Amino acid sequence: MGGPLSRSARSRFVLPRGVPFFVLLSGTILLLYKADTYISQNNIGARNNVEATQGRKFSRRIGNETRHATSNHTLSKVISNGTFDRNFEITWGDGRAKILNNGELLSLTLDKRSGSGFQSQHKYLFGKIDMQLKLVAGNSAGTVTAYYLSSEGSAHDEIDFEFLGNSSGDPYTLHTNVFSQGKGMREQQFFLWFDPTADFHTYSILWNPQCIIFSVDGTPIREFKNAESIGVPFPKNQPMRIYSSLWNAENWATRGGLVKTNWSGAPFTASYQNFSADACIWSSGASSCSSSSSSSNSSTKAWFTQRLDSAGLRRLKWVQKNHMVYNYCKDTMRFPGGLAPECKIS
């Protein structure tokens, strides 16, 4: 109980201190800021380990859902409509995660002993995935709600939303990242233009072979383009599950770890509703979004080839100008050897 969590917290806390790169940086504020980002990066590995370890303790529960994908290349459009009990399984937290309201609502809680988490039954290879989240309210400092897609293995792909809590009245940080073939370090962070704890808001990932678009309430906040033509691996071969967890990250989350979790506010709760995935399900080792199956074309075409249009680009620019608080593509101090190649084309 709590063992794996404290292990992850510890690795997150200790790891960056030994990294000479940070020692070279001048200025305490800068140091904390970079450390925050850098630690987040390292944490993802730790977090995945926690979930992988915890997840293994639970037997898989396969629902009665019709499999839309057949064993060979068949494209499927699946609308999974608010059905947490059919599409997800609770993987850890010893009763702290609950599926409520006939499977239409899921809640995760965190207290001093443990957090909790869930994952999707299916793996997906490309899709448009929407989820509504309502985050820990009040003094959420030290808490992190992670909601992400990830494949398995060391050279994994991953698409991340992470919500870093804050003291009452201070803004949440929405942290995003993209891993391809095990390499991340592509953080962008935002302050939202609304209070994400007051109501449910929709967080979406559009993932197709051309790009990954992160959106909030339909407003694109980030586009990660396929830049294979300039040698940047793009996540397109490894199917991913959806994961989410609420856990204690007081050693790094809020102001770089300066503000600790105040347990008098526990249990902390984050809620989920209205999941929808218009996506290709990975089944029996195969999935394809290019087949000639009858259900395939028209249904998936829209998102499968979607890019940001000019209106989307305008909104993206507005968010990035007014709400972005960190961009790895601008951080020349952190990458003295040069920014990532994809930064040139964004």
Ligand SMILES: *[C@@H]1O[C@H](CO)[C@@H](O)[C@H](O)[C@H]1NC(C)=O
């Ligand atoms: C699942 O399917 C089986 C057989 O098709 C049926 O007996 C059972 O009641 C179903 N369970 C649910 C929860 O629908």
Ligand SMILES: *[C@@H]1O[C@H](CO)[C@@H](O)[C@H](O)[C@H]1NC(C)=O
């Ligand atoms: C798909 O499955 C059918 C029947 O199960 C089989 O005959 C066919 O060869 C398979 N196609 C591919 C591309 O695997």
Ligand SMILES: *[C@@H]1O[C@H](CO)[C@@H](O)[C@H](O)[C@H]1NC(C)=O
């Ligand atoms: C979701 O379910 C509701 C009723 O449960 C239904 O009215 C609605 O059409 C469904 N939406 C989709 C996109 O399937």
Ligand SMILES: *[C@@H]1O[C@H](CO)[C@@H](O)[C@H](O)[C@H]1NC(C)=O
């Ligand atoms: C919390 O609020 C402070 C003050 O506005 C801000 O500097 C910080 O970035 C916020 N977020 C986190 C995760 O610390």
Ligand SMILES: *[C@@H]1O[C@H](CO)[C@@H](O)[C@H](O)[C@H]1NC(C)=O
């Ligand atoms: C923790 O929160 C309680 C109220 O919920 C407050 O009285 C107390 O001062 C807080 N502790 C710290 C260290 O801020």
Ligand SMILES: *[C@@H]1O[C@H](CO)[C@@H](O)[C@H](O)[C@H]1NC(C)=O
């Ligand atoms: C649920 O999501 C769908 C789109 O995915 C949206 O049209 C609908 O308004 C949402 N329902 C609620 C209650 O927000």
Ligand SMILES: *[C@@H]1O[C@H](CO)[C@@H](O)[C@H](O)[C@H]1NC(C)=O
């Ligand atoms: C699927 O798309 C192909 C080419 O785009 C088209 O020729 C075919 O008629 C489509 N099939 C269906 C069922 O829409």
